[in-house]
Amino acid sequence: MRTVDLVVPVKGLPFAKSRLLASFGSGDRAEHQRTVLALITDTVSAVLAAEAVREVLVVTPDPDVTAAGRELGASTLPDTSAGGLNAALELGERHLRERYPGTRVGALLADLPALRPVEVTAAVHAARGARAFCPDREGTGTTLLLSAEGGALEPRFGPSSAAAHLASGAVPLWGPWPGLRCDVDTSNDLGAATELGLGAATVGVAPDPAVPPERPRAVRA
Numbered sequence: 670m671r672t673v674d675l676v677v678p679v680k681g682l683p684f685a686k687s688r689l690l691a692s693f694g695s696g697d698r699a700e701h702q703r704t705v706l707a708l709i710t711d712t713v714s715a716v717l718a719a720e721a722v723r724e725v726l727v728v729t730p731d732p733d734v735t736a737a738g739r740e741l742g743a744s745t746l747p748d749t750s751a752g753g754l755n756a757a758l759e760l761g762e763r764h765l766r767e768r769y770p771g772t773r774v775g776a777l778l779a780d781l782p783a784l785r786p787v788e789v790t791a792a793v794h795a796a797r798g799a800r801a802f803c804p805d806r807e808g809t810g811t812t813l814l815l816s817a818e819g820g821a822l823e824p825r826f827g828p829s830s831a832a833a834h835l836a837s838g839a840v841p842l843w844g845p846w847p848g849l850r851c852d853v854d855t856s857n858d859l860g861a862a863t864e865l866g867l868g869a870a871t872v873g874v875a876p877d878p879a880v881p882p883e884r885p886r887a888v889r890a
């Protein structure tokens with residue numbers, strides 16, 4: 670049964686995943702952007718295939734992300750909030766509630782290249798209708814937040830968001846869903862996701878985390 674509509678927020682590609690840029694030889698921005706787009710593609714593809722998910726709404730200011738989201742079958746909304754991540758999520762939440770009054774809304778971050786559709790469905794079921802969240806692999810961040818049935822999302826993403834979601838009354842979900850918990854911010858995270866098994870888009874483009882990036886070459890006069 671389809672029980673949740675999900676907002677997936679994505680920054681403008683040139684500004685996204687800045688901590689991952691160091692993994693690229695000479696700080697190669699084109700390769701970096703291709704990898705960020707691949708992370709988004711694998712995340713969105715996995716949630717679109719999750720049985721518990723009805724609609725996936727990508728909220729972004731970026732035209733390339735918008736085009737990629739549409740191609741995959743997600744709906745898209747321009748991020749006009751200019752208020753950061755939580756504002757973008759609330760914008761998406763309002764949009765989904767206008768379309769589906771009373772719906773259960775979720776927020777999923779777009780950097781989960783080892784995500785499996787069954788993990789999303791299992792987490793939705795494990796929440797049992799409560800406002801709940803899935804902590805990241807370190808237990809400090811959040812990868813998925815679900816509103817209660819009929820309740821508001823109240824996103825508190827950002828530094829130490831797991832503690833913030835817990836303090837705001839959301840139930841932590843600690844199920845065996847390594848792909849759902851493995852968000853990729855750094856090269857180390859990419860290594861962990863590689864061990865779990867990257868999705869088809871990321872496996873083709875991500876730098877091998879075991880190979881140190883090339884140093885920028887000295888410029889000769």
Ligand SMILES: Nc1nc2c(ncn2[C@@H]2O[C@H](COP(=O)(O)OP(=O)(O)OP(=O)(O)O)[C@@H](O)[C@H]2O)c(=O)[nH]1
Nearest residue numbers: 678679680685686687688728729748753754757779
């Ligand atoms: N629409 C929108 N998405 C955002 C915004 N800020 C962050 N995001 C997205 O939220 C998700 C989680 O953010 P982070 O894990 O911090 O990723 P990031 O900000 O791209 O990474 P860093 O630059 O390394 O901090 C990513 O998919 C981001 O693209 C925002 O202001 N608007």
Ligand SMILES: C=C(OP(=O)(O)O)C(=O)O
Nearest residue numbers: 810811826827830852854
């Ligand atoms: C924004 C978040 O992600 P990260 O810690 O990966 O930046 C978060 O966990 O709330």
